[in-house]
Amino acid sequence: MSRLTAYTFEETLEKNQECLKKQKEAVKYRLKKLAARQSEITKKSSVIRESIIRKYQEIQTVLDEDLRMTLSYLEMEERAAVSALDGLMEKNCSLIQEIEQDLARLTVAMDQADTQTDTMSFFSYSEHQDMEAVDKVIDLLNKTDPSRVNLDEAKAEQIISLTNNMLLLICSQTPLFKKLIKSYSSEVSLDPGTAHPKLIISPEGDSATYTDTWQELPDLPDRFDTTLNVISLQGFSFGRHYWEIDVTGKTYWELGVTYPTIPRKGTNEDCWLGRGDESWCVEFFDGEYTAWHGGVPHQLPFTKRFCRIGVLCSFPAGLVTFLEADNMTPLFSFCAGTFSDCLHLALCPGHDHNGTNAKPIVICNAPSHTSDL
Template sequence: MGQRGTYAIQVSIQPCFTLFSHPKEMASSSSSSDIGVILNELTCPVCFVLYKEPVGLPCGHSFCRVCIEKSWENGEEDTGCVCPNCREVFPQKPKLKKNVIVANLVENMKLKKGKFGLEVRDTEHSDVNVKEGMKSGGIESFCEVCNREAAKRCVPCEILCCAKHLKPHKQKGHKLVDPGVKIEELRCIEHRKPIQLYCKDDGSLMCITCTGGQHRDHDVVALEIAHAELKGVLAAKYPHVSQSMESVASQLRHVQEEEAQTENSSRNAEDSLEEKRRLVCQLVNESVDLMKSEINKRKMEKLSLLGKQREKLEQQMEDLRQGKSSMDAAFQDLEAISFLQGSKDLLKRLETMSDFKSVKRTPLPVLDYSKEEKNLDELITLNNNFLEKIQKGTVEHLEKVEEALVEHPEKVELDQNNLRRLYGRSPSLDPNSAHRRIKISRDLRTATLTRTKNQHPEHPDLFDVRAQVVSRDCFSSGRHYWEVDVGSSCWCRIGISLNSMGRKGRKSGLGENPESWCLEKRFNELSADHNDQCTSLSVPGDHERFGFFLDYETGELTCFGDSRVLHVFRGNFMDPVQPAIGVWDDGGSVHFVHLVK
């Protein structure tokens, strides 16, 4: 037999023939594709060359003896022996028997290689290997038959294959996906079988077994049909979406321009006010400095005059003190001669001192700066009045808006900022009404749909079918505004319901009866629902926050989204109404926003 090896073949197109037919029939023409089919049948699916000592497995597939033995040697021990082609598992290693027919055909091919235009060369099996640790559905991207990089994953066989090993799977029409796709994602969660069908009624992917359950009466089609139909629907909507994008882009540019203008205007106004504040502060500082200078000048003038008067009076006091001392000495002189001798000078001094009796001090005017204080008081009063006017202007603006809403509501453009200040409410959820799959947050503002049932106590107000909850707040008069955050939910209903709306059965769904009004968000689509009537709202974008303005007396519920009115419900509210929430996607959350006036 010579050196152990196999034969790789290269086919060059020669005059057409049929390989294993009668010599007369070989003379008839056949296509070159027939040759390729025969060569594929004589090629080992592991090494991709002509069989060398072909052996057969119980499943019917053949391999080179060396190829299959190396494949099993390198495979995982706990899985037994696996067919590299169909993945059938043999708990015990099967007895390998030579496939005589295939071996004879290969030898026949080698003998007639000259006639068939075939070039045959020997190739060793040293590169035959199975990558260790390989499992279907894993993250590896290597062929599970050889160690080459995988090109696709065969879904029915649950195997990663390179480009060469994909051929038998393609010929059998198996479903092929990218290597990174996990098999679990392509199987039904409930029955663990391949997904092949699509339910139009509830938009779910399903396997064949699912048709016998809750989808028994539903409109079910094959995946390929649903795929084609959905692509057709998307293709029909594509121009509208493109036009809407252009329209929204244009509006967005206008809004951005207006935002920039507003920023510039506000910045300019603030700069102007800062300049005025600087001037006012400068004026106040200069005025106070001038007043202080004037007061200091008057003080110095008066102190100078008072100082002169003090010096004069102090001199007079000293003279009087000396005169009094002389008189005391004269009274003590007992000798008549000496007394009389000094009396002449003493009387003369006393005569000069008698002028003090007629001295009168003219009082200087009191230091008065009340006029300057009055000027400062007027400036302070002016500033206080200015601040009061600003505050009063804001209040008067809100009062005018409220008066306009009362007298001419149809002429007033509703502004959410004004509505928040005038009528803002922060509803809280009523746990007694929550469906058992609705989880309520501790602050009673968030409702989340869970897979498991929560332990809510039995209560007549509890929703038994619909995953809904209502607010504790009931409105039976007046105007009220609240906001709801739906950014964490892709399918929900939000609105109001009468307090008398039923809580049991399927007809208790928001918008499906005469006692409730709501907006429904289903992915990127919006609709307004009431009494089982649905009005589609052509509003592009994924809305995350909605506002609701309830005017109970006029019977109107105005719905806002992205600072604009989306829809206005008009009805006759005979009973108190409550804000209400319904969450229809697993794990989705809806939140009442806390509004601070």
């Protein structure tokens, strides 16, 4: 090798070495940026969480103080009414004592009566006393009528009505999580060109129903020919998106999200939702819920047959979450990392199982409020 050739070769190596060093530094710098971003997100999340906690605590403080004031007013009125009744009862007790004393005197007088004249004089006196006693009793009974002492029941009814209105208002605003998730609702329609020939897709593209009859449909490249799957016409590659699927009356179903690259032909297990790396799903079968991705099952601790399932995918967070939509109960979340392709909603209504699973699987489209936040 000539000196010139050796020099050129050495120069090339040095250039390659310098290039690799620069690439290494670029990757290290990116790694540093990623770590900083991770720390920033953790701190920001902590600040948001603490702020939310404080707001809930402030709400609780306001409610507790309002409850204290309301109960204090009611207790004050109760004490006043009880005190008034105590005073009236005391007057009645005093009159009873006076009457008892008069009865005792009359009894003694009757025992000591020796002559008719004295007796007549006694009865004359007694009748006079009786009239006074009767008048006194009537006057007292009029003044101590229990119905004259009342709680402010009209005000109490108003308080109950106001608290009920407050409850209805709070219920209409909670769970806040539900409002947040629904703000990501995106309209989708099923692509009949991807549906297995034993699936009937509604004209609106919002439902899939199993039929035992194999429909004569074009054997399109995108059509599933073994698994009873259908995916949405729309795909999403950024932002956050949420859908709700009605599974009322069904005993078997699968639903989730998938890349468009999911295998569609043959008996390959990857054609099933969640069995390959291209899709994520939750399955309900034989009374049990299972979350699937990459062929790995995650048994879920739920036994209730849910009517509506929510599916949330977040591209910024790399998240796929499944929820029981009525109460927003989390079922399972996949931290998928960075998605490598766009995502489609994917459904499998399952076989009819001798009529026990004949109901359609339905997408409950909501007005589109897709957010990129």
